Amino acid sequence: MTHSPSTPPRFTALADSLPATVPFVGPETQERARGRTFAARLGANENLFGPSPQAITAMAATAQDVWMYGDPENYDLRAALALHHGVTPDHIVVGEGIDGLLGYLVRLLVARGDAVVTSDGAYPTFNFHVAGFGGSLHKVPFRGDHEDPEALIGKAAEVSAKLIYLANPDNPMGSHHPATTLTAMIDALPDGTLLVLDEAYVELAPEGTAPALTPDDPRVIRMRTFSKGYGMAGARVGYAIGAAPLIAAFNKVRNHFGVGRIAQAGALAALADTAHLAWVRAQVAASRAVLAQIAAANGLVALPSATNFVTMDCGADGVFARRVLAALIARDIFVRMPFVAPQDRCIRVGAGGAAAMAAFAAALPQALAQARG
Amino acid sequence: MTHSPSTPPRFTALADSLPATVPFVGPETQERARGRTFAARLGANENLFGPSPQAITAMAATAQDVWMYGDPENYDLRAALALHHGVTPDHIVVGEGIDGLLGYLVRLLVARGDAVVTSDGAYPTFNFHVAGFGGSLHKVPFRGDHEDPEALIGKAAEVSAKLIYLANPDNPMGSHHPATTLTAMIDALPDGTLLVLDEAYVELAPEGTAPALTPDDPRVIRMRTFSKGYGMAGARVGYAIGAAPLIAAFNKVRNHFGVGRIAQAGALAALADTAHLAWVRAQVAASRAVLAQIAAANGLVALPSATNFVTMDCGADGVFARRVLAALIARDIFVRMPFVAPQDRCIRVGAGGAAAMAAFAAALPQALAQARG
Numbered sequence: 098m099t100h101s102p103s104t105p106p107r108f109t110a111l112a113d114s115l116p117a118t119v120p121f122v123g124p125e126t127q128e129r130a131r132g133r134t135f136a137a138r139l140g141a142n143e144n145l146f147g148p149s150p151q152a153i154t155a156m157a158a159t160a161q162d163v164w165m166y167g168d169p170e171n172y173d174l175r176a177a178l179a180l181h182h183g184v185t186p187d188h189i190v191v192g193e194g195i196d197g198l199l200g201y202l203v204r205l206l207v208a209r210g211d212a213v214v215t216s217d218g219a220y221p222t223f224n225f226h227v228a229g230f231g232g233s234l235h236k237v238p239f240r241g242d243h244e245d246p247e248a249l250i251g252k253a254a255e256v257s258a259k260l261i262y263l264a265n266p267d268n269p270m271g272s273h274h275p276a277t278t279l280t281a282m283i284d285a286l287p288d289g290t291l292l293v294l295d296e297a298y299v300e301l302a303p304e305g306t307a308p309a310l311t312p313d314d315p316r317v318i319r320m321r322t323f324s325k326g327y328g329m330a331g332a333r334v335g336y337a338i339g340a341a342p343l344i345a346a347f348n349k350v351r352n353h354f355g356v357g358r359i360a361q362a363g364a365l366a367a368l369a370d371t372a373h374l375a376w377v378r379a380q381v382a383a384s385r386a387v388l389a390q391i392a393a394a395n396g397l398v399a400l401p402s403a404t405n406f407v408t409m410d411c412g413a414d415g416v417f418a419r420r421v422l423a424a425l426i427a428r429d430i431f432v433r434m435p436f437v438a439p440q441d442r443c444i445r446v447g448a449g450g451a452a453a454m455a456a457f458a459a460a461l462p463q464a465l466a467q468a469r470g
Numbered sequence: 471m472t473h474s475p476s477t478p479p480r481f482t483a484l485a486d487s488l489p490a491t492v493p494f495v496g497p498e499t500q501e502r503a504r505g506r507t508f509a510a511r512l513g514a515n516e517n518l519f520g521p522s523p524q525a526i527t528a529m530a531a532t533a534q535d536v537w538m539y540g541d542p543e544n545y546d547l548r549a550a551l552a553l554h555h556g557v558t559p560d561h562i563v564v565g566e567g568i569d570g571l572l573g574y575l576v577r578l579l580v581a582r583g584d585a586v587v588t589s590d591g592a593y594p595t596f597n598f599h600v601a602g603f604g605g606s607l608h609k610v611p612f613r614g615d616h617e618d619p620e621a622l623i624g625k626a627a628e629v630s631a632k633l634i635y636l637a638n639p640d641n642p643m644g645s646h647h648p649a650t651t652l653t654a655m656i657d658a659l660p661d662g663t664l665l666v667l668d669e670a671y672v673e674l675a676p677e678g679t680a681p682a683l684t685p686d687d688p689r690v691i692r693m694r695t696f697s698k699g700y701g702m703a704g705a706r707v708g709y710a711i712g713a714a715p716l717i718a719a720f721n722k723v724r725n726h727f728g729v730g731r732i733a734q735a736g737a738l739a740a741l742a743d744t745a746h747l748a749w750v751r752a753q754v755a756a757s758r759a760v761l762a763q764i765a766a767a768n769g770l771v772a773l774p775s776a777t778n779f780v781t782m783d784c785g786a787d788g789v790f791a792r793r794v795l796a797a798l799i800a801r802d803i804f805v806r807m808p809f810v811a812p813q814d815r816c817i818r819v820g821a822g823g824a825a826a827m828a829a830f831a832a833a834l835p836q837a838l839a840q841a842r843g
Contacts (some may be wrong), residue, residue, distance in 0.1 A: 104688050105664035106716050107632050115722040123727075125541040138538065147537045156732065157530035163704040163736065164520045165511065166697075168498040186709040193566060197725045208482040222726075229723050259480050291478035315477050324539075331536040331731030343479050349488040350602050352570045353595075354496075358704030359529065359732055363536065 111231045120222040124431045136429035139447035142268060142298075142406050144328035146380045146450065148363065149373035152468040154328065155366035159359045167358035178336060181368060187341040188312035190348075191364075193355045195297055195320045195335040200226045201351050202293065202318065202337070203260070207232035212256035216244045218269070218437030220295065222415065223262045232259075239440060242400060242408075243272045246282040254287040261286070264295040266302045269435040269445050271402035276308040283308070283317050291343075292317040297335075300326030300374060301381050302403035315340045325405060326374055327367040332360040365385050381405045384448035391458045395465055405448045408435070415441035417468060424464035430457055484582065484604045493595040497804045499791035504723065510829040511801035513778050515671075517701035519753045519823065521736065522743035525702065529736040540731035547738050551709060554741060557688040561685040563721075564737075566728045568670055568693045568708040573599045574724050575666065575691065575710070576633070580605035585629035589617045591642070591810030593668065594636045605632075612813060615773060615781075616645045619655040627660040634659070637668040638676045642808040642818050644775035649681040656681070657692050664716075665690040670708075673699030673747060674754050675776035688713045698778060699747055700740045705733040754778045757821035764831045768838055778821045781808070788814035790841060797837035803830055 124141060128134050138145070149155075171191035179186045192198040199222065207213060209231035215223060217236035227234045235256050237248040244263050253261050263282075266273035281295065286292055294317055299307045310319065318339035324330035334356060337344065367373070385399075388407040392399035398410040411418045415438050422434050422444055434444045446457060475775040491786050497514060501507050510519070520526075530699065544564035552559045565571040578587060582604035588596060590609035600607045608629050612620055617636050634779065636655075639646035667690055672680045683692065691712035697703035707729060710717065740746070761780040765772035771783040784791040788811055795807050795817050807817045819830060 105632070105659075105662050106579055106688065106719075107662050107664075108578055108719065109584075111581070112719060112722060113668065117718065117721060119542070119721055119726055121542065121726065123539065123542045125545060126543055129545065141539055143539065144537050147534065151537075153533045156533035156536065159704075160526045160529035160533075160732075160736070161520065163526075163529065164517050164701040166496065166514055166516065166703045167706075169492070169494065169496045170499055172498060172502065193725055196727055200725060205481055205485045206479055208484065211482075235552075254571045259478070285477075289478050289480050328537040330539045330727075331532075333540075333730045345490065346479075346481065346485060348490060348492055350487060352566055352573060352630075353492055353494065354569055354703075355566050355706060357730060357733060358526050359533075360730060363533070367509060408533045 114227060120225045127426070127431065131235060133429065137433040137449065137453040138431050139449060139453060140433040140459060142325065143330050143423045144325055144377065144405055144449055145447065145453055146328060146377045148328040151370045151373070152363045152367035156332070156359045156363040159362040164359055165358055166354050167356055167361050169353040171356055171361060173245045174361050177365055177368050179226060182310055182338060184310060184312040184338060185256065188338050188344055189336055189457060190344045190351070190353060191334065191336045191356055193335070194324060194333045194348070195295060195322045196222050197333070197355065198335050198337050199223050199293070201347050203227055203230050203369070204350055205346050206259045206291065212258045213260045213262070214249055214253045214258040215262040216249065218435055218440050219262060220264060220268060221436070224297035226423040231258065242270045242440065243267065243274065246274065246278060250282060250285050250287070253290045257287070258290050260291050260293055262293045264296065264297065265306065266298040268298065268405035269402065269433070270440060271400055271404045271406055271408045273302055273306050273403035276305050279308045283314070286316050293320065293322045294318065297322045297325050298404040301378060301405050306403060310338060312338055315342050315343065318343060323364045323367055328377065329363055330369060331367065332363050334360045334364040345404065381448045384454060387454045388446055388448065391454070393462060395461050400443070406445050407448070408443045410443050413442060418442050418444055420468035421464050424467040425460055428460035428464060430460045476514040479648065480564060482811065488602060500799065500804065506802065508804040510805050510822065510826040512822060512830060513804040513806040513818070515698065515777070515820055516703050517698055517750065517778055518820065518826055519701060519750045521701040522740045522746035524743045524746070525736045525740035528739035529705070529732045532710045532732045532735040536731055538731055539727050540729055540734050542726040544729055544734060547734050550738055550741050555683055555711060557683060557685040557711060561711050561717055562709055563717045563724070564707065564709045564729055565720070565724060566708070567697060567706045568668060568695045569595050570667070570706070570728065571693060571708050571710050572596050572789065574720050576600055576603050576605065577723055578633045578719050579664065585631040586633045586635070587622055587626045587629065587631040588635040589622065591808055591813050592617065592635060593637060593641060594809065612643065615813065616640065616647065619651060623655060623658050623660070626663045630660070631663050633664050635666045637670065638679065639671040639776035641671065641777065641782060643813060644773055644777045644779055646675055646679050646776035646783045649678050652681045656687070659689050666693065667778045668693045670695045670698050671777040674751060674778050677711065679776060685711055686713050691716060696737045696740055699750060700737070701750065702736055702740060702801055705736050707733045707737040707783045752798060754821045757827060760827045761819055761821065764827070765835060768834050773816070779818050780821070781818045783816050786815060791815050791817055793841035794837050798833055801833040801837060803833045
């Protein structure tokens with residue numbers, strides 16, 4: 098580094114080069130700016146059906162034990178996850194949400210200028226981490242509102258990518274590929290390219306979406322979370338499944354005490370409550386159907402969804418969809434939308450219970466009228 | 471990077487160079503290895519007097535809301551902290567414990583080969599982060615069981631350090647410098663050196679330990695936590711106070727959703743319960759006196775402590791102290807000790823209630839006899 102002494106702090110050249118933008122503006126920020134809370138919180142892909150009552154009980158009971166650090170090995174949770182998935186604890190690292198784990202993974206693999214491939218319009222927090230460690234991000238377009246495995250592979254081979262990011266099911270489109278497509282993609286990976294398979298929504302996807310776990314395969318790392326199907330976004334518990342040497346490497350860089358004691362207790366209880374997860378799946382499926390009906394009743398096309406949100410084609414361009422979005426927000430409905438054309442012709446609406454669906458159904462025709470007017 | 475394509479993952483050269491060691495082995499790991507739980511958990515500098523009942527209530531009540539992400543701006547908590555400290559929210563960043571914030575800070579400032587100065591035997595997690603980002607760590611010895619501001623300053627000037635780390639009060643010795651010493655140290659900082667002043671234990675220290683907050687001073691960043699005085703180690707909430715441009719830079723790299731919803735609610739309630747903090751201070755002071763009595767009754771010298779632990783000079787060398795430690799652990803008393811000579815002549819014992827103190831008092835003479843035998 099060639100900094101000359103001066104008033105501190107002397108940031109690294111990389112830190113100096115990073116933009117001040119953040120991946121997402123939270124709904125609370127919008128509520129403060131509006132001076133009014135949202136009536137329906139449908140924009141952050143949260144699970145409005147909530148966590149397992151057993152998880153709530155476990156977290157509430159653990160509150161009094163919070164004077165103790167959480168186990169830095171996350172041992173009990175990793176053991177339970179290993180049993181659940183038919184792998185060993187050495188195949189699993191638990192972290193502060195998938196966001197935290199993506200940061201560690203990028204840090205382990207990406208030095209300045211290293212190539213990484215993702216889809217244009219895919220998860221911005223992954224891009225945030227790649228930029229944050231100086232990686233060179235190469236984007237390929239979606240194809241028919243799906244991430245495009247062939248194009249991702251082709252680009253990775255072209256640029257000798259260290260990482261490919263793909264979410265299955267996809268956010269923000271809600272689309273998915275069947276397991277067979279992913280298995281073929283893994284087999285087609287260029288030498289030296291690791292596939293980051295983000296399966297945040299996989300518990301809500303149709304059977305046959307997740308490829309069989311092959312945890313000793315060094316070519317792929319699977320990202321899972323308690324934030325979506327398990328309804329615990331605010332607890333910050335994600336995990337990755339991968340080959341033991343890669344998983345062990347996280348210990349070189351992770352915040353060892355980063356996953357809190359209450360969060361660990363909640364995740365352990367949530368994992369055990371398979372009946373609640375089945376109930377959530379049914380509720381989400383029913384809500385997706387309601388959202389599709391609302392969309393159709395308003396002349397919008399609901400895209401097929403393998404997640405807990407439905408992405409709706411507003412039938413025009415991004416300018417129009419942004420007007421619809423703004424009009425919904427003005428009517429106290431928190432929703433978001435894809436960032437990149439042509440996916441930004443859509444809005445993205447979360448599944449939820451009857452009250453939230455009714456609020457959205459009431460606001461949408463008014464919002465569309467305003468956007469068209 | 472000069473990796474040739476091969477089976478992934480292709481780690482960065484830096485990641486490849488990092489050791490597999492971790493900063494701390496948790497008590498749960500020891501319990502699993504022993505096949506037996508500890509009777510007294512006195513080794514992790516946790517607050518056995520626990521969090522505010524109001525914080526427990528707030529966390530328990532928030533468990534059902536955990537389907538929502540926590541506010542990524544930590545707005546309410548930052549606003550309350552700003553009011554509490556007489557600064558503005560722009561002077562405060564909240565993160566996943568001081569550990570998490572130290573990682574972000576090092577990442578922002580330290581590129582490969584950049585010089586950093588700390589004390590030999592000071593907080594190993596800071597060293598873990600410096601190594602993790604390829605920094606060049608320079609250590610100066612303790613002086614009279616205190617960190618040595620003059621030596622730290624001298625070394626920083628010599629190596630043009632970007633960062634100096636100093637904890638006041640100090641861990642693992644429990645010693646402290648008065649505010650005036652710190653103020654003089656800040657004024658003596660070399661151009662371009664930022665002082666990381668870790669004040670994790672400051673709520674438990676005598677009046678006059680913390681220098682007045684001068685939040686616009688670009689030369690120092692103050693690290694605070696809810697893990698110690700506030701008794702919420704397992705919630706993972708730390709914060710830093712510093713000049714607004716430095717604080718804003720954390721947004722370039724931090725895990726924006728990393729502080730959970732339950733943790734934020736708990737910290738907010740804990741901060742408001744000043745009576746509980748005062749009670750904890752009194753309990754800790756009483757327990758320190760008990761620990762000093764136990765030490766004296768066994769021929770050990772309890773060092774003065776400004777924290778919630780008491781470091782005891784076992785009167786010989788590190789080999790002997792390690793034997794005492796092992797014998798205490800064999801008797802189900804979880805304690806730790808300094809890593810580096812001559813501080814490793816000591817063991818470090820946490821404050822606690824009557825039962826924990828009685829368990830330690832019963833085990834210590836036996837442990838000493840075994841260590842001497």
